Amino acid sequence: MRVDATASRCTGCKLCQLACALHQFGENNPKKTAILITSDLLNTGHYRVAVCDQCGLCEELCPAGAVSKVDGAYVVDPEECTYCYICVNECPQGAMLVPSGKHTPVKCISCGDCVELCPTSALAMVE
Amino acid sequence: MASSNSVVVKLGGTLAELAGTKQLCVELPGEPTLAEVAALVGVAPNLVMLYAVNGTLRAADYRPSPGDEVLLIPAVAGGQLTGR
Amino acid sequence: MNGYAGKILRVDLSTGKTWTEPVDPKLAREYLGGRGFAARLIYDEVKGAEALGPDNRLVLASGPFAGVFLPAGAKATFAAKSSATGLYGDANVGGHLAAELKYAGYDAIVFQGSADRPVYLFVDDETVQIRDASRLWGKGAIEAEVALKDELGEDYQIATIGPAGENLVKYACVGHDIGRQAGRTGAGAVMGSKRLKAIAVRGSQTVPVADIEALRRISKEMFLKVKADPGLQVWHDYGLGSVCSWANSIGAFPTRNFSSGYFEGIDGIDHHAMRERIIVGSKACFGCPMACGKFSRVKERGVWVEGPEYETTALIGGNCALNRIEDVAYANYVCDELGLDTISAGNVIGFAMECFQRGVIDERTTGGLAVRFGDVEAFVTLANRIARREGIGDLLADGVKQTAAVWGKGSESYAIQVKGLEWSGYESRGAPAMMLAYMTADIGAHHNRAWAITYDIAQGREKVEGKAAKVIDLQHVRPLFDCLGACRLPWVEMGLDLKYYAELFPAVTGLDLSWEDLLQVSERVYNLTRAYAVREVPGFGRSHDYPPERFISEPVPDGATAGSRIPRDTLDALLDDYYGLRGWDKTGRPTGVTLRRLGLGDVAEELAARGLVE
Known part of the structure; x- marks a missing residue:
């Protein structure tokens, strides 16, 4: 299962980022997110959505073996992560993010919270 | 059960307060307009901002057909319409 | 302090000093935040000062719900002693500014003094700098915001003024998020008087809350309720534009300077016209499922604009008798760039149009311009003159009350205002x-x-x-x-019950109110x-x-x-x-008894000492 985004439906409310931070860290802080909404300055009113498509490249590249697939989604083990950020730099979606105050990259674990709340159904869970 | 000459009326936001329910099935007397359907469920037509029938916006003088789903969307209501 | 960032940022533009103060828990409990904080700060600190002088304060305040996981915790208040009225004035703006301010670690920013050159305030968490803005001065409000985002990054949330604020138009607004505004009471003019072109904020910090599980439960229920509402699609498709035809049908749509509440040209500017002819997408405020902001394109003019919102269509459309949505949206764009509140600008220009029609003024007053109802070019020319205080615009920039006082001939009776603030979008006879x-x-x-x-x-x-x-x-x-x-x-x-908000408050703040x-x-x-x-x-x-x-x-x-x-x-x-x-x-006037009942004993004493209450 992975989160699929239809960016043309996104309104930029960032509720997904709030939901993600709550799930991953139990905090009110949309900056600690694994889904990233940015507005397109050259095309105002349009948004870019960066979210993991579970391609597995991070697992392939991780020199520490800190990434593994659990219940269909790749997850990072903070105990094993050496903060080399190869995965962050190489992620094709730009969806491995390092929140301020944290060291281990955070990524989408397909929990579905953002999908459930997205008011325009711009996000969906797909196989 | 909906009878053969009825519509389902859904009431958005504060209109539900006036009608006392969020959704109800209404028997149509003849072929009323949407404004008349609103009045039938106890909502003054001039409190309805928009009408939608089966998901499409319609004017107040549109006449719904049996089996249609009618949605009444309130005017910017600023809270309760009744009492204090 | 749960629900709060816990600090107020103080900026003295005269000395260039900045410092922080902790939020007084008593202030939080008695005034909550936003408009409440602003009202108390201005009452305490702006006594007898000129609205457009250095002793006025400009307050930008969020509140305990801003930036928190709940529907539309997005509102920031801009407040000051109003240049339009001389009273307490505020205006709120959605977008993403209030939330970002909290993430940066501040519940409010209070500006005092006046800079000796154009500046902007840069805030990135603890890094606070007053920076030169000479290159931005004179630019449009949106133009300046885009320029700053290009320079600083898309993730900065920015508020700017346009030429109207720089030139102290008394109803100049503050723009944010490329097309939203804190519109009313002239906060933009107060910013201009302080030579503060912009405020740019970015933050990374968490907003602490008292009961995160309760917050998640209550808010999730609210979000899902809105998502399941069959009316939500209407807000996504049409936004507040859908109010126009209804307001017209009940005789409340301001038309030709409020001479009527019914506009015969409504079909050309209503939500259908808007959806079919100009809307290109939806643009939501922070954490809001409704997305009532519509982003529109006026193809024939080559411009994009957020809106028009109901109030803009009412005051620029009906009130100036513009009957094409493209014209309304274009005039909206012009006002947004100039930094003019579309409500006051539409009201003031509608008044000028009526005065021209009645012969109270003529081409000699207007500098050769025919100012007729329904003429978008006249509207745009006047808006530009107002924002630059050129010719007739210099008087119109002072508002409809002052203009009527100068033009006279009975025009005071149709200068549509109370307390010096132009009337907004509902004809209410x-x-x-x-x-x-x-x-x-x-x-x-x-x-x-x-x-x-x-x-x-x-x-x-x-x-x-x-x-x-x-x-x-x-x-x-x-x-x-x-x-x-x-x-x-x-x-x-959307009809979300107030009881949700009553439950959210203790979950967010932990305060037993x-x-x-x-x-x-x-x-x-x-x-x-x-x-x-x-x-x-x-x-x-x-x-x-x-x-x-x-x-x-x-x-x-x-x-x-x-x-x-x-x-x-x-x-x-x-x-x-x-x-x-x-x-x-x-x-x-509030009585001493009333003020004391509300915990405003100090205010009662001060007013009594001045002989203003018994």
Whole structure:
């Protein structure tokens, strides 16, 4: 299962980022997110959505073996992560993010919270 | 059960307060307009901002057909319409 | 402090010093945030100062709900002693500024003094700098915002002023998020007087809350309820534009300088016209499922604009008799770049159009320009002259009340304002509660304190009894959202029950305040802003609460309210009722007893010492 985004439906409310931070860290802080909404300055009113498509490249590249697939989604083990950020730099979606105050990259674990709340159904869970 | 000459009326936001329910099935007397359907469920037509029938916006003088789903969307209501 | 960042950022633009102060828990408990913080700060710190002088304060405040996981915790308040009215003035703006301010670690920013050159404030968490903005001065509000985002990054949230603010147009607004505005009461002019072109904020910090699990549970239920509402699609498709045709059908759509409440050209500017001809997408505020912001493109002009919102279509469309949505949207774009509040600008220009039609002014006054209803080019030319204070624009920039005072010839009776603030988008001769709401709004003729027109319809439009009580209720519950830092529309439009908000408050803040306690905060703030008016404006009282003569003596000519007017004895009955229920005296001043009941004993003492209350 992975989160699929239809960016043309996104309104930029960032509720997904709030939901993600709550799930991953139990905090009110949309900056600690694994889904990233940015507005397109050259095309105002349009948004870019960066979210993991579970391609597995991070697992392939991780020199520490800190990434593994659990219940269909790749997850990072903070105990094993050496903060080399190869995965962050190489992620094709730009969806491995390092929140301020944290060291281990955070990524989408397909929990579905953002999908459930997205008011325009711009996000969906797909196989 | 909906009878053969009825519509389902859904009431958005504060209109539900006036009608006392969020959704109800209404028997149509003849072929009323949407404004008349609103009045039938106890909502003054001039409190309805928009009408939608089966998901499409319609004017107040549109006449719904049996089996249609009618949605009444309130005017910017600023809270309760009744009492204090 | 749960729900709060815990600090207030102070900026002295005269000395270039910046510092922080902890948020006083007593201030939080008694005033919550947003408009409440702003009202208390301005009451305490702006005494007798000129609105456009260095001693005024400009307050940017969020509230405990801003930036938190709940529907539309997105509202920031800009407040100051108003350049438009000389009273307490505020305006709120959605977008992402209020949330970002909290993440940066501040509940509010308070500006004082005045810079000696154009500057902007840069905030990135603890890094606070007053930076040169010479290259931005003279640029449009949106142009300047885009330039700053290009330089700093898309993730900075930015507020800017346009030429209107720089040139001290008394109703200049503050722009944010490329097309949203803190529109009313001239906060943009106050920024301009301080030579503050922009505020740029970015933050990375978490907003602590008292009970994160309760917050998740309550908010999730609210979000899912909105998502399941069959009416949500209408907001996504049409936004607030859908109010236009309804307002017109009930005779409340301001038309030709409020001479009528019915506009024959409505079909050209209503939500259908907007959707079919100009809308390109939806643009939501932070954490808001409704996304009532529509982004539009006017192909024939090659411009993009957020909107037009209802108020803009009402004041620029109906009030200036523009009957093409493309013209309204283009005029909206022009005002946004210039940094003009579209409500006041549409009102002032509509007034000039009526004066031109009546021969009160002619081409000699206007510098050769024919100022006719329905002429978008005339509108745009006047808007530019106002923003630059050129020719006739220099007078119009002072507002409709001052303009009428200069032009005379009876034009005062159709200068549509209260307390010097131009009337917003509801013609109210057939709606006594709404009329009273405009008369008694603390910032002047604005609809956001109490929006009572559906109450008039539901209870009977002629009826006067009971209307004052409803207006007071609304004047407490609606501005409460502005104290909390959340948008009220999920309640107003989607019908989210107020009990959710009552449950959210302790979950977010941990403070044991009931909903009734919160409403009392709102009442406290309302009395404080009234007390401020009494202190700052000699002779302030009942005479400042009347609407223009047009509404009293001139019946509506056509539409659903044809024949309606609101006689003076009706107005007096409404005011007597209102003052009595509020615990104000016959002259409209809060009594010492009332102020003390609301915990404003210090205010009562100060006013008593000045002989302003018994």
